[in-house]
Amino acid sequence: MIYSITELAKLAGISTRTLRFYDKKELLTAQRNSDNNYRYYNEADVDRLQKIMFLRLFDLPLNQIRKILASSEMAQYHALNSQRQYIIAEQKRLTALLANLDQTLATMKGGSPMNNLDKFAAFKTKTIRNNELRYGKEIRDKYSDAIIDKSNQKFKSLAQTEITTLEKLTDQILSELKPLVGAKNLNQPAAKHLFDLHKKFLLITWPEDQYSSEAHIDLAIMYVSDPRFTRYYEEGTGKKGAAATLKDIIAYYA
Structure with a gap:
């Protein structure tokens, strides 16, 4: 199936301006209609856009995304699988944050009071997650998983x-x-x-x-x-x- 720039933007829930920007950055290069020079996209472009949007979820730099998409299918698979792990981590963080908020609301209505460590546990988890996203691979390669996990545990406490x-x-x-x-x-x-x-x-x-x-x-x-x-x-x-x-x-x- 062929999509115009407006149709693809609507399908993906993004703006045509974003698609033009991706085109300019050679991240998602549009085809051109020889009759009117309008942009259009095929099924392969749709698949590529989906990968771009998954990789952009945690603000991966565009030049890094370009390198990933220019690499092998296996490299792309590993990159997307890493994003899956990030999404799972974010899901856990939000679940913990919601539980923390529910406990706070219950306390405000006369429930058992929270201890001070529990009050800030979810926020510390967010800091740890952000650090893992930014520097996790490098510091784990350098210091080992056991050391970093131990350090994260200390930060939580x-x-x-x-x-x-x-x-x-x-x-x-x-x-x-x-x-x-x-x-x-x-x-x-x-x-x-x-x-x-x-x-x-x-x-x-x-x-x-x-x-x-x-x-x-x-x-x-x-x-x-x-x-x-x-x-x-x-x-x-x-x-x-x-x-x-x-x-x-x-x-x-x-």
Whole structure:
């Protein structure tokens, strides 16, 4: 069956503007009618669009989707199966969030009070899921499933005061890193204090037996080898080279 751009947009529940954008990005290239130059799409295009929409569910970058779709059927299968796992994880998270909300509503009507850890459990699960989506493969390859699962379990058990401390530490690390970016002399109190802040953050989030100087340095190396970490620190400080400076400081003091 052949679809016009309007018909395909209606079928998929997206805008014609989105289809034109995909065409422009060579993600879903439309066929052209030789008589009027109108865009049209065949069944293969419909199947490709469905894959694109599944891969876009968790904001997978367009250039990565393009690479996946240009790869083998097996590679595409694995990519879509990964999205299936993400959907299952999201389903579990929403189920837990709904149960948490129901328990809160019941408490407000005179039911048994929730303990403080339970009040924030669903929100912590969301943070863990987001981290898994962004960095899960890399950190699991580097530290093993057992270590990451143990770290996630520790995060779930953190009290709200500890969560607040982590948020403050995150802001403070970026704030104190900014004036140090590009510094040649790392033997200075400001650099040592930044290292101490970063170590404090890890000691809160990592299991007690996980921290070591080597593990700390390995994590810092990932900050410069993985563009997502690099972008996080550069955007957080507004300065190029921020991740590299943090890596050098950690390597100097660890």
